[in-house]
Amino acid sequence: MTEPNILSSLSSALAETIARAAPAIVSVHSHRARASGFVWKAGLIVTADEALADEGEIEIQFADGSRRPATVVGRDHTTDVALLHVEGDVAPVKLSTENPALGSLAVIVAADRGAPTARLGMVALSGPAWRSLRGGEIDARIELDVRLRHSQQGGLALNAAGEPFGMAVLGPRRVLTIPATTIERVAGQLEKSGRIARGYLGVGLQPVRLDDGLGAMVMNVDKAGPSAAAGIRQGDVIIAVNGEKLYGVRALSRGLGPQSVGTVVELTVHRGGEPLNFKVTVGERPET
CATH class of the missing domain: 2.30.42.10 (PDZ domain)
Structure with a gap:
């Protein structure tokens, strides 16, 4: 029997990594807009604020095909983090606050009409904290060399070990990652008070x-x-x-x-x- 080569081993490892993350990835449908999101805590979904419609009903489609209505807990357009509430018992993901190394592989796991999707890319920039054009404080600037569709915004970015280190969003020129530290801070404030003080x-x-x-x-x-x-x-x-x-x-x-x-x-x-x-x-x- 032939020993598996490096590419075969890499392919299998990537498939296993994606399969572990996929159950917590959801599709977010809002007034003709489609995005992705993930279960942050039981009953709470984090998604990209930029990809979420300003008004109208919101529906969450899970990996098992089920659909449930959602309500907005809070939104912060300056960091692109939105928090939604939905009834359900899907196990949440555990975010890693360790930023990825420059040049390391990154996998984006998102969803399209509930079905998991995946993108493979490289960390093109891993830098210090920065402030968005809207005044949001982002704890690290992480850029990914990967293509991203609008419906994949809000998906999880995973490192080679399968640890989610942030949320993938579309930046002006590159795909950006809102790091886990920022998500935990902003989503925590939104959960507590429904808004971010400015x-x-x-x-x-x-x-x-x-x-x-x-x-x-x-x-x-x-x-x-x-x-x-x-x-x-x-x-x-x-x-x-x-x-x-x-x-x-x-x-x-x-x-x-x-x-x-x-x-x-x-x-x-x-x-x-x-x-x-x-x-x-x-x-x-x-x-x-």
Whole structure:
């Protein structure tokens, strides 16, 4: 009898790895949108927020073909994590908080109409924590060299040992992985309170170009908000935050993550051509 070669052994190992993960992988159907997800805890499904419709009914299709309605527990568009509740007793996966090594193999296990699907790729980048364009704090930047369909967003990314290290999502140029540490942190907060607290200054801003750079003009002020309490007025132009030159509205917004709530920031503004400083206590963004 011929001994199995390396490729045959690799193929068998991959098939076994996928088979172990598949029962916890689900399809998420929401208002003409299809995505994947996985059982994070009993009765709780994690999926990609970007792939989830903004409204309408949600249905979960399990690997055994059964379908059950689901409700939204909470969503965080800044980290692309959404948490759903569904009745069921499918065993949850155990996420690994160890990030994969650069160049190591990664398997994405997702679902299409309930049927498990798989993709094989390589870890193209394994780097430090980063902040998304929407201001979310992602604990590691993990990029995968693999193709991913829209319906496979929300699937699990596994390392060569079969350990799930994150959730696969479509980034601007590459497939990204939301790491397990971020999922555990964000999903835990969503389970507890249904939302992620975000910083709030209580102003509407418009970028403006100045002689020496960029600023943010205050277009409107929430009369009950933190900036109004500090003395900021409509028409003021914010030029610096905590003494550092402002490089645009987006940069200011990205700094208003969960950890910013309750902190004090010093805003330097131009008013009538004169610089003024105001200390603003960052509030919590209202749900609406």
